[in-house]
Amino acid sequence: MKSMGQTSAIARIYRDYNGMIRRYLQVNLRSREDAEDLLQETFVRFQKHQAAADIDKPKNFLFTIARNLMIDRKRHQKVSEVDPAQEIDELMDPLSSVERLAAAEEHFGVLCDAVASLPPQCRRVFILRKFYQLSHKEIADQLAISVSTVEKHLALGLARCKAYLDEKQ
Incomplete structure (x- = not known):
């Protein structure tokens, strides 16, 4: 369980870096909705880290989380762009x-x-x-x-x- 000191430290980190991470995500994703989703997920993952308040460079850690989430999103989009009908045609006619x-x-x-x-x-x-x-x-x-x-x-x-x-x- 997080102590009151950790909670206030996380709130301070959120206040300090929220805008930067949001802009970074919006520029790279070009979708406000996707950026908001990943921004929230970034801070959720950051907070889940046991010693989030004790991290020396929270900004670097937050950007790393955000970047990894964007990579995961891009991979998922590429996988979902595969046309199942085309795959079936290729399987049926090798x-x-x-x-x-x-x-x-x-x-x-x-x-x-x-x-x-x-x-x-x-x-x-x-x-x-x-x-x-x-x-x-x-x-x-x-x-x-x-x-x-x-x-x-x-x-x-x-x-x-x-x-x-x-x-x-």
Whole structure:
């Protein structure tokens, strides 16, 4: 049971940090109702902590509770967004997901062939940009070529890969 000193300390903490936690939740959740729900839950969980009044940094603890509650809320929303009808269709027709996977693998194989058909320097530039996501400057430095040459190789690589893919489909 909480003593009178702990109760007044918790009331002081609530008074001091209520506004900050509310604003933090409203900004991140963009819903006043959700923010109010989580604000109340934050302080309930804080109060349930046996030594809530003795915590050195109650502000940090409150923000941690609020952040964790928001994460839990987001996870719950993602789970509830799953379309049960789609899940049932996939369970009833497992072949369709296998077929999609096979088609994706086949498309990836054709893409790899397209990249492999590029001239060597063009292929290096294309791979560094599209797969390693290096900037034009980083590619130019790594291959000891100008940025303009990198741009020309990328344009050529994109055009040839597109033509290759169009031909194979």
